[in-house]
Amino acid sequence: MQKFTYTIKDEEGLHARPAGLLVKCAQKCSSKVTIECKGHSADAKRLFAVMGLGAGKNDQLAFSIEGPKEDTDCATLKDFCTAHL
Amino acid sequence: MVKIHGIGASDGMIMGQLVLYQPDKVKVEKYAVEDAESEIQRLKEAQQEAVNSLNKVYLQSLKRLGEKDSMIFQIHMMMLQDEDYTNSILDKIRQENVNAEYAVQETGKEFAERFAQMDSEYMRGRKADVIDISRRLIQCLAQKDGTKFCLDEPSIIAADDLTPSETMQLEKSKVLAILTRNGSRTAHSAILSRTMGIPSVVNLGDDFQKLRDGMNVIVNGTSGDVLLEPNEAAQNTYQQSREEYVRNRNELKQLLGKKIVTRDGRVMSVNANIGRPTDAEAALENGADGIGLFRSEFLYMERDSLPSEDEQFHAYQQVLQKMGDKPVIIRTFDIGADKQLPYLDLPQEQNPALGYRAIRICLDRTELFKTQLRALFRASAFGNLKIMFPMIISVEEVRKAKAMIEEVKAELSKEKIAFAPDVKIGIMVETPAAAVLSDELAKECDFFSVGTNDLTQYTLAADRTNGKIAGIYNQRHPAVLKFLEMTAKNAHAAGIPFGICGESAADPELTSFYLKIGVDELSVAPPSILGLKKRALTMI
Numbered sequence: 001m002q003k004f005t006y007t008i009k010d011e012e013g014l015h016a017r018p019a020g021l022l023v024k025c026a027q028k029c030s031s032k033v034t035i036e037c038k039g040h041s042a043d044a045k046r047l048f049a050v051m052g053l054g055a056g057k058n059d060q061l062a063f064s065i066e067g068p069k070e071d072t073d074c075a076t077l078k079d080f081c082t083a084h085l
Numbered sequence: 086m087v088k089i090h091g092i093g094a095s096d097g098m099i100m101g102q103l104v105l106y107q108p109d110k111v112k113v114e115k116y117a118v119e120d121a122e123s124e125i126q127r128l129k130e131a132q133q134e135a136v137n138s139l140n141k142v143y144l145q146s147l148k149r150l151g152e153k154d155s156m157i158f159q160i161h162m163m164m165l166q167d168e169d170y171t172n173s174i175l176d177k178i179r180q181e182n183v184n185a186e187y188a189v190q191e192t193g194k195e196f197a198e199r200f201a202q203m204d205s206e207y208m209r210g211r212k213a214d215v216i217d218i219s220r221r222l223i224q225c226l227a228q229k230d231g232t233k234f235c236l237d238e239p240s241i242i243a244a245d246d247l248t249p250s251e252t253m254q255l256e257k258s259k260v261l262a263i264l265t266r267n268g269s270r271t272a273h274s275a276i277l278s279r280t281m282g283i284p285s286v287v288n289l290g291d292d293f294q295k296l297r298d299g300m301n302v303i304v305n306g307t308s309g310d311v312l313l314e315p316n317e318a319a320q321n322t323y324q325q326s327r328e329e330y331v332r333n334r335n336e337l338k339q340l341l342g343k344k345i346v347t348r349d350g351r352v353m354s355v356n357a358n359i360g361r362p363t364d365a366e367a368a369l370e371n372g373a374d375g376i377g378l379f380r381s382e383f384l385y386m387e388r389d390s391l392p393s394e395d396e397q398f399h400a401y402q403q404v405l406q407k408m409g410d411k412p413v414i415i416r417t418f419d420i421g422a423d424k425q426l427p428y429l430d431l432p433q434e435q436n437p438a439l440g441y442r443a444i445r446i447c448l449d450r451t452e453l454f455k456t457q458l459r460a461l462f463r464a465s466a467f468g469n470l471k472i473m474f475p476m477i478i479s480v481e482e483v484r485k486a487k488a489m490i491e492e493v494k495a496e497l498s499k500e501k502i503a504f505a506p507d508v509k510i511g512i513m514v515e516t517p518a519a520a521v522l523s524d525e526l527a528k529e530c531d532f533f534s535v536g537t538n539d540l541t542q543y544t545l546a547a548d549r550t551n552g553k554i555a556g557i558y559n560q561r562h563p564a565v566l567k568f569l570e571m572t573a574k575n576a577h578a579a580g581i582p583f584g585i586c587g588e589s590a591a592d593p594e595l596t597s598f599y600l601k602i603g604v605d606e607l608s609v610a611p612p613s614i615l616g617l618k619k620r621a622l623t624m625i
Contacts, residue, residue, distance in 0.1 A: 009388075015207050016214070020160040047160070047167045048196060051211065054203045058389070 002065040002074035006081040013056035018084050023047045025080045031067030033077065044077075061085075086316045089292035091264070093309035094275040097284030098330060100315070100323055101261040103300040104236065106244035106251075113223060115187040121179045128174060128185040131225035136162050139221065142254065149257075157214070164218050170196060186226050193219025210269055217248035236260070241304055243296045252278065262286075262304040264311060266293035286311055337615035341372040345618060347600065347625050355618050356414075356608040358586060362400045365407040367611040372618065375412035375469075377534065377608020378586040379404060381457065382418040390428055391453065397460035405468025412469045414534065414586075414608075416513065417457055419443045419475040438542065443476035448485050458493045465505035473511045473534060478518040483529045486510075513586075515539035520568040527579035533572060534608070537587025541565050560589035566598065573602045582606060596620050 010018060026033045026044035033044035037059055042049035044063070055061060061081070065074045118124045143158035164170060170192060177188035193215055200212040236242075236259040243264040244251075252263070263278050268287035278285040284306030289296075295313060296302075303312040303323050312319055345353045356377030357368035368376060384392050384400055392400075405413055420426055421442025434440040447454035461472055474486050487510060497504050514520055515536035523533065537560050542549045544565050547558040559565075569585070576583035584606030589595055591609040599607060600621065609617055 012207055013205065016160050016211060017156050020156065020163055023163060046169050047163045048169045048199075051208070052199060052203075054205060054208055056205055 002070045003063065004074065004078055005060050005062045006078070006085065007060050008055055008057055008085050010085050011057055013059065014050065014053065014061075014085065016051065019051045020047060021084055022080065023050055025077065029065070029067075029069070029073035029076060031065045031070045031073040033073070034064045034066075036062040036064070086319060087295060087313040089289055089295060089311050089313065091286040091289040091292070091309050091311065092269070093285075093306050094268070094287045095263075095278040095283060095285035096307045097262070098303070098305050098307070098323070098327055099241070099261045099284050100301070100303045100320070100327070101239060101241045103264075103296055103298065103302050104240040104242055105296065105298045106242050106247070113186045113190045114184075116184050117182050118178070118184050119182070121182060124178050124185050125175060127226065128178070128189075131185070131222055132165060132171070134225040135218070135222045136165055138225070139165070161214060161218050161221075164214065165222065186223050189219050189222050189226065206269060213246055213248055213268075217251075220248075241302055243293070245293070257283070262306065264289060264293075264296065264302075264304065266290065337619060340615050340618050340622070343372070343618060343622075344374070345621050345625065351603065351605070353600070353604060353621065354606045355614050355621070356412075356584075356586075356606055357611045357614060358608050359404075359611070362403040362407075364611065365404045368614075369407070371611040371614045373411070373611065373614055375414070375606075376404065376408060377414055377584060377606055378473075379413060379415040380419065381415055382420050382424055385418055385420060385426055386424065388428075391456070394456045394460045394463075397457060398463045401461055401464035401470070402467045405464055405470055408468055410469050412471055414471045414473050414511070414532075415461060416473045416475055417444070417447060417454065417461075420446060438539075438548065444474050444482055444486065445476065447474075448482065451489065454486075454489060455493060458490060459497065462490075462493055462497055462504040462508070463502060465508050466503040470505060471509040471511060471532065473513055473532075475513045475536070476515060476539075477512040477526070478516050480522065480525050480529055483512060483526065487529070511581075513539075514568075514572050515543070515587075517544050517568065520544075520572050523572040523575040524578070527575050527581055530581060532582045532584065533576045534584040534586045534606070535569060535572060537565065537569075537585060537589040540568060540587070541589075544568060560587070560592065561595065570602050573604065577603060584608060591617055593620055597624050600624055 008014060014022070023045060035042050035044050035050065035053065037053045037055045040053055042053050044050060063077055065077065067073065139158055139162050143155055143162070146155040146158055173192040173195065174185070174188045177183055177191060178185060197212040197215040200215060201209055203209055236256060239259045239261050241262040241264065242255065242260055246265055246267045247263060260283055263283055263285040265287045266289055268275060275285060275287055284304050286304055286306055286309050289311070301314055303315050303319065315323065345355065347353060354374035356375045357371070357373035358378040358380070359365060359368060359376055360380045360383040365376065384397060401415060419442065420429070421431065421440060422437045425431065431441060461470065464470065474483065477483060490510065494504065509531035511530050511532035511534060512519065512526060513536045514523060514533050516539070519526060520540065527533070538549060541558060541560045541562065545557060545559065545562055547554050549558050573583045582605035583603070585599065585604055586608035590607040591613045596617065607617065
């Protein structure tokens with residue numbers, strides 16, 4: 001299992017657009033991707049669940065990535081966060 | 086005549102006839118189904134149909150509004166296909182043996198409720214998105230043709246709430262303004278009306294009930310005021326301010342792309358002061374000839390740690406690319422005094438304005454300065470960058486800062502990272518010392534830009550943040566103007582351009598003075614650019 005954390009820099013937090021992009025990115029990964037934030041966890045491939053985290057600016061997202069391709073998937077998600085969140 | 090009030094969500098003033106928006110609503114009835122699996126099949130087909138129809142709206146919107154503002158329809162498609170949402174509908178059909186329409190309606194309500202209870206105002210606004218997609222799905226199930234709402238003539242539309250797709254499907258040429266009972270400035274439909282340039286007032290609340298089909302109304306999307314059945318006097322006032330508004334706007338728009346060339350053939354550029362990379366767009370829309378001051382310290386503020394080299398690089402690169410070959414002057418961070426950063430842990434000072442700030446921090450905490458310079462030079466390859474140092478009081482400071490630039494350039498060359506070889510280096514003239522030494526400083530710099538706010542404060546020994554002496558703090562004081570004149574002369578004697586980027590650059594009383602002393606560049610807030618150009622053009 002791979003893990004990393006990321007602190008949200010976007011002013012509006014994980015709002016509709018970035019959440020949509022994040023879910024799209026996660027859906028392309030073959031691994032199981034879970035996000036934990038403020039004591040709640042969500043399947044990163046499900047939009048309502050990710051939006052339901054209500055993650056705002058400066059909140060920390062803890063990613064867990066599990067599967068045969070977890071290394072590359074982890075890198076993909078990291079790049080995505082830096083570029084979009 | 087009745088006046089009601091809401092939240093102004095999209096600027097502009099307009100008078101017209103009111104039409105109450107009544108989309109083709111489907112009444113959902115609940116009934117029992119025997120064969121749950123065939124009901125589920127019906128749902129799946131409707132889901133596909135709803136996604137297809139949304140995709141059409143998306144493609145339409147893509148053409149009209151571009152990708153950023155169309156993304157919401159992609160989100161809607163994802164919501165429609167979301168596993169949690171779908172599973173909740175399926176569970177209801179299977180476990181309660183109810184029809185698909187009812188299962189969708191109930192699921193929609195449950196999900197909307199979840200958003201309604203969230204902390205952020207933005208997320209609460211997403212409730213409307215869930216209701217929108219659920220309604221669309223119900224319409225597909227009921228085989229109705231969606232929201233058909235046609236306007237015969239240009240009208241003002243009033244609705245409880247407009248969903249993004251409803252807003253999008255309105256014919257822009259026939260919608261004069263949008264009024265809603267609910268909603269907020271951050272709702273997607275408000276964002277869309279701003280992008281489409283349609284005046285809008287939202288959140289009218291209970292007053293919304295006073296609206297009737299066919300009423301004559303005046304909408305002010307800036308103040309949030311709505312006049313119902315205005316009397317003749319109100320109509321006349323409206324006509325006058327409307328004419329003036331349109332005339333002013335059109336007149337100023339004509340100046341887009343216009344250069345100010347004085348009688349002796351010099352160009353005076355009018356540039357924009359910005360604080361965030363995204364402000365570059367507003368600069369261009371308002372006809373800026375370049376960026377005269379990018380206050381880089383804003384990248385350091387409202388956060389818990391220093392911005393990394395990469396973060397800064399991306400921000401600078403974004404502005405430079407957006408501005409193309411137009412010049413972009415980035416001021417290295419001016420931290421200290423009234424701009425404190427908690428995470429830098431700078432000690433409290435008795436006189437912060439006279440203390441450890443700006444270039445003084447840079448030359449002391451060189452690691453901070455170097456990170457910024459590296460980011461700046463890496464970005465220099467992407468546009469027309471100029472770098473400016475704040476709070477200079479001596480030639481020695483400029484030489485030290487330039488030596489650091491040489492270090493950074495050598496490092497980047499060694500790492501084979503591209504940068505522009507001839508980035509112009511200038512200083513802010515904002516201390517009396519710099520003004521007095523401007524002849525010597527001019528030999529060390531490629532340009533001057535006067536920060537009149539601080540220059541006034543230090544010249545007049547008058548704290549600019551102290552309201553009690555606001556009358557003494559005077560940017561038109563003869564001593565300040567003498568400094569400007571002297572600095573301009575010394576700049577021109579050395580053959581370098583002279584600019585002004587403080588508040589008083591936009592002062593209408595000073596424009597003719599600036600033209601007289603041969604200012605090469607004035608830099609002001611984006612909305613002031615065209616007005617300033619207009620004024621300058623009448624004076625040359």
